[in-house]
Amino acid sequence: MDLTGFAAAVGPDGPVTIAGLSTRGGAVAGVRCVSAPSGIEWIQADEMTVRCGAGTPIDELAAALAEHGQRTVLPDGGTVGGALAVGRSGIRRLGDGAMRDALLQAVYVGADGAIVTAGGPTVKNVSGFDVCRLLVGSWGTLGFLGDVILRTRPIAPHSQWFARDTSAPLETFAAVHRPVSVLWDGSRVHVLLEGHRLDVADQAARAGLRESAAPPMPPSPRARHLFAPSAVVGVTASLEPGTFLAELGLGVVHAAPDALPAREPDPGVAAIEHRMKARFDPAGRLNPGVAPGAGAASAGTHP
Amino acid sequence: MNAVTPSVVDDLRTVLGADRVRTGSTELGLYRRDASNIEGSAGVVCFPETTHEVREVVRVAGRHGVPFVARGSGTGLAGGATPIGGAIVVVLTRMNHVLSVDPVNRLAWVEPGVLNLDLSRAVAHLGLHFAPDPSSQQSCSIGGNVANNSGGPHCLADGVTSAHVLAVEVVLPDGDVVVLGGEGGEGDGLDLRGAFVGSEGMCGIATRICVRLTQNPSDVRTMLFDFDTVEDGARTVSAIIAAGMVPAALEMMDRLCVQAVEAYIHAGLPTEAAAVLLVEVAGPPHGVADDERRIVEIARTHRCRTVRVAQDEAERALLWKGRKTAFGAVARIKPNYYLHDTVVPRRALPAVLEQVYEIADRHGILVMNVFHAGDGNLHPLLVFDKREPGMMEKVHAAGDEIVRVSVAAGGVLSGEHGIGLEKRDLMPLMFGPADLAAQAALRSAFDTTGLANPTKVLPSPAGCGDSHHLPEGAWI
Structure with a gap:
C-alpha cells in the first residue's frame, strides 16, 4: 500500500481533488486529481475485519470477502473510499446499521500533506475523539482517505425479498422482526428478510408477504430526501405511486429532485461545519467548492 | 482559565435559584470525583432542569472564563467527570424524563x-x-x-x-x-x-x-462452557465468529473470577476450570436453535469440559448474575480493586492474558479477568488492599504495563471506559502528533472557548494551552 506516494501526490499546497471510479460524482472539474491506493491488504475473518486501500473497488472487496462468507455494509458500486466519503448507506441500513459504523480505522492524507491515523484496528474502541465518524460523509473536504480498516459481517444463510400490496405499510413494518429493509412505493410495501430459511418463511407468512424481486429504484434523476421517519407516509401521500421509494423507519425518500421540498440547513450546525473545515483545511484546497451533502441531487447516488 | 468566585456563584443563583447552586463542603466533596480513583476539586455544583437552564449556566461559565464539567451518575471509570481546578460541576440527574x-x-x-x-x-x-x-x-x-x-x-x-x-x-x-x-x-x-x-x-x-x-428477540438461549485452558476458551470464541455467527454476547471469566463469583452467588459455576465462557444467542427460533447446536459443537471441538444451557429464564438470569456481579464478588477477597479496560484482537487474547498474569504476579497483585471476549475487550481487575505500604504504586505500575502490552499486541487504549484523565498521557502509544492534532481540531470546532471539561483526553501540547496538572489518584 503506497501511502507515502499517495501523500506526496496530494502534497502540501494548491487545489487538489480525488476520484475513484467516479460513481458518486467524481473529481472536481479543472482541479489536479489524485487517486487513493487500491488493493486488499488483509482479511481477518475470525476478527471480522478487513484492511484495504480506499481506491479498492467495492465489487472486488465484496468478491474477496464472499470467499470467507463475509461482506461489508458498504453500498454496491464504486470504490471503498468513494462510498465512505459520500457516507450514504444503501437500502439495507435498517438491518445493517449505518455504513459509518463500519469504519474502524482510517489512514488519510490531511490538507498539509501529512499522513494521519484516525480510530484503531479493533472492533471496539473509544480511544480519543472519533475522527473516523467525521470523515465518513465529509466528501473529501477534510482529508483524503488512503486506507481503511472495516468491520465485516457474516453473509446470512438465506436472503429473500417479499412484497405486499397495501395502503397501510406501517402495519407490515410493525409485523416483521428486525427486517433488513422495508421500502414503500405508494401502493406496495417491499421487505427484505434474512436469516434462517424457516424463520424467514414463518415471518413472511405471519405478515402476509409473498416472495418477489427487489424493487426497482425510481428513475434518474433522483435525490435522497430526508424526513423524520414518522412523517414519511404523510409526505409521500401526494406522490404518484411508483415514482418514489421510501425507506420506512429511516425517513429516507428516493424521488425526483423537485418532488419534495428541500430542508434548510440549520445555521448553528453550519457554523460548526464551517469551523471544522477551517481547522482541517484552512486554505480550502481539498475538493474545493464541494459542500458535504450538497452534491447529493446532482451526483445521482445509487442506493 | 479562572476560578469560581462569589460573583460566579451569584450569577448561577440568578439562573437556578439558591437551592440548586451548592457550595457546601458536602456537595463539593461528593462531586470532586467520578467512580475512578482520581480526585479533583469542584468550585461549585449546580443542578439545572431544562435546556434553557443548562445554556444559562454555560453562559455564566463563559462570561467568567470558568471551566465546566457535565456529569450524570458519576459511574465513569476514567476520571472523565472529575472536575479539575475548581470547575463548575453541572449535574444533569434532575433532567431524567x-x-x-x-x-x-x-x-x-x-x-x-x-x-x-x-x-x-x-x-x-x-x-x-x-x-x-x-x-x-x-x-x-x-x-x-x-x-x-x-x-x-x-x-x-x-x-x-x-x-x-x-x-x-x-x-x-x-x-x-x-x-x-x-x-x-x-x-x-x-x-x-x-x-x-x-x-x-x-x-x-x-x-x-x-x-x-x-x-426484543423472540428467542434467547444462554450457554455456559468451561475449559481447562484460557486458550481453548479463546479459540472457541474465534471459531464461533469465523463460522459466521455473531452471538448476542460472548463473555469470559477466568478461574479466580469464577471462584469469587461462585462463593458470592452459589450458581453452581465450575470453580476448577481455567476459563468459563458465557454465550448468548438471540433471534427467531430456528436460527437460535441452529446457532446453539453449532456453538456447542465448536466448544466440544475445543475440548470444553461441560456444557450448561439455561433451561428457563430463572437459570438464564442466574448465569448472567454471575457475570454482572463479578465486581461485587471481589470485595470478599480484598477491599480494593482497579478495573482496567483495553481491547486486543481476538486472536491475541490468550497471549495477552498470559502477559497480564505475569505482570500482576511480578508486582505481587491478584488479578482476575472478566471480559467481553467476543470483541476482545479485556477487563483485568486488579484486586488489592491499599493499606499495604507501596501497594498503590504497584497497582499503577501494573496497570500501565497492561495497557502497553495490549496496544503492542495490536489493540487500543480503551474499549468502553474512555480516556478521561486516566489514560490521557498514554494516547501517544496509539497516536502520533498529527493524529492528535486532528483530534484537537475536532474538539476546538465544537468548543471555541476551551472551557468544556478541559485537560481531558488529549495530552499536551495537543490540548492547546489547557492546564495539565494531574490530580491525586492518577497513575499515568
Missing part, C-alpha cells in the same frame, strides 16, 4: 439523566429495549453513555452507543443550542452527531438525546 417514544419507528427522545436500564424498562411493554447495556446500567445515565460511547456485553451484535444515538440536542460551550443528527439517523453534511458521541464532555453538554430502540 423520557420525553417521547415513537413505538412505530422505534425511537425515543430522552433527557440525559435518564438511567440506562430505566429506559429499557419504560419501553419493555412495547417489546423494545435500548441496546447498549454497560454493567453499570442500573445506575449510569444515557447522557454519560453518550459522552463515553459506552458499550456492554450485548454490543457485540448490536453495536455501541454511537450506533443507537440518532440525534443529540447540545448546548455548545459558546452557549448556542444545536441539534446534531436527526431522527432518520443519516443526514447530509458532516456527521457531527458521530463526532460528539464519545467526546467525553469536551464538546458541549447533551440536553436531549434521540435514541434508537431495538426489538
Whole structure:
C-alpha cells in the first residue's frame, strides 16, 4: 500500500481533488486529481475485519470477502473510499446499521500533506475523539482517505425479498422482526428478510408477504430526501405511486429532485461545519467548492 | 482559565435559584470525583432542569472564563467527570424524563439523566429495549453513555452507543443550542452527531438525546462452557465468529473470577476450570436453535469440559448474575480493586492474558479477568488492599504495563471506559502528533472557548494551552 506516494501526490499546497471510479460524482472539474491506493491488504475473518486501500473497488472487496462468507455494509458500486466519503448507506441500513459504523480505522492524507491515523484496528474502541465518524460523509473536504480498516459481517444463510400490496405499510413494518429493509412505493410495501430459511418463511407468512424481486429504484434523476421517519407516509401521500421509494423507519425518500421540498440547513450546525473545515483545511484546497451533502441531487447516488 | 468566585456563584443563583447552586463542603466533596480513583476539586455544583437552564449556566461559565464539567451518575471509570481546578460541576440527574417514544419507528427522545436500564424498562411493554447495556446500567445515565460511547456485553451484535444515538440536542460551550443528527439517523453534511458521541464532555453538554430502540428477540438461549485452558476458551470464541455467527454476547471469566463469583452467588459455576465462557444467542427460533447446536459443537471441538444451557429464564438470569456481579464478588477477597479496560484482537487474547498474569504476579497483585471476549475487550481487575505500604504504586505500575502490552499486541487504549484523565498521557502509544492534532481540531470546532471539561483526553501540547496538572489518584 503506497501511502507515502499517495501523500506526496496530494502534497502540501494548491487545489487538489480525488476520484475513484467516479460513481458518486467524481473529481472536481479543472482541479489536479489524485487517486487513493487500491488493493486488499488483509482479511481477518475470525476478527471480522478487513484492511484495504480506499481506491479498492467495492465489487472486488465484496468478491474477496464472499470467499470467507463475509461482506461489508458498504453500498454496491464504486470504490471503498468513494462510498465512505459520500457516507450514504444503501437500502439495507435498517438491518445493517449505518455504513459509518463500519469504519474502524482510517489512514488519510490531511490538507498539509501529512499522513494521519484516525480510530484503531479493533472492533471496539473509544480511544480519543472519533475522527473516523467525521470523515465518513465529509466528501473529501477534510482529508483524503488512503486506507481503511472495516468491520465485516457474516453473509446470512438465506436472503429473500417479499412484497405486499397495501395502503397501510406501517402495519407490515410493525409485523416483521428486525427486517433488513422495508421500502414503500405508494401502493406496495417491499421487505427484505434474512436469516434462517424457516424463520424467514414463518415471518413472511405471519405478515402476509409473498416472495418477489427487489424493487426497482425510481428513475434518474433522483435525490435522497430526508424526513423524520414518522412523517414519511404523510409526505409521500401526494406522490404518484411508483415514482418514489421510501425507506420506512429511516425517513429516507428516493424521488425526483423537485418532488419534495428541500430542508434548510440549520445555521448553528453550519457554523460548526464551517469551523471544522477551517481547522482541517484552512486554505480550502481539498475538493474545493464541494459542500458535504450538497452534491447529493446532482451526483445521482445509487442506493 | 479562572476560578469560581462569589460573583460566579451569584450569577448561577440568578439562573437556578439558591437551592440548586451548592457550595457546601458536602456537595463539593461528593462531586470532586467520578467512580475512578482520581480526585479533583469542584468550585461549585449546580443542578439545572431544562435546556434553557443548562445554556444559562454555560453562559455564566463563559462570561467568567470558568471551566465546566457535565456529569450524570458519576459511574465513569476514567476520571472523565472529575472536575479539575475548581470547575463548575453541572449535574444533569434532575433532567431524567423520557420525553417521547415513537413505538412505530422505534425511537425515543430522552433527557440525559435518564438511567440506562430505566429506559429499557419504560419501553419493555412495547417489546423494545435500548441496546447498549454497560454493567453499570442500573445506575449510569444515557447522557454519560453518550459522552463515553459506552458499550456492554450485548454490543457485540448490536453495536455501541454511537450506533443507537440518532440525534443529540447540545448546548455548545459558546452557549448556542444545536441539534446534531436527526431522527432518520443519516443526514447530509458532516456527521457531527458521530463526532460528539464519545467526546467525553469536551464538546458541549447533551440536553436531549434521540435514541434508537431495538426489538426484543423472540428467542434467547444462554450457554455456559468451561475449559481447562484460557486458550481453548479463546479459540472457541474465534471459531464461533469465523463460522459466521455473531452471538448476542460472548463473555469470559477466568478461574479466580469464577471462584469469587461462585462463593458470592452459589450458581453452581465450575470453580476448577481455567476459563468459563458465557454465550448468548438471540433471534427467531430456528436460527437460535441452529446457532446453539453449532456453538456447542465448536466448544466440544475445543475440548470444553461441560456444557450448561439455561433451561428457563430463572437459570438464564442466574448465569448472567454471575457475570454482572463479578465486581461485587471481589470485595470478599480484598477491599480494593482497579478495573482496567483495553481491547486486543481476538486472536491475541490468550497471549495477552498470559502477559497480564505475569505482570500482576511480578508486582505481587491478584488479578482476575472478566471480559467481553467476543470483541476482545479485556477487563483485568486488579484486586488489592491499599493499606499495604507501596501497594498503590504497584497497582499503577501494573496497570500501565497492561495497557502497553495490549496496544503492542495490536489493540487500543480503551474499549468502553474512555480516556478521561486516566489514560490521557498514554494516547501517544496509539497516536502520533498529527493524529492528535486532528483530534484537537475536532474538539476546538465544537468548543471555541476551551472551557468544556478541559485537560481531558488529549495530552499536551495537543490540548492547546489547557492546564495539565494531574490530580491525586492518577497513575499515568
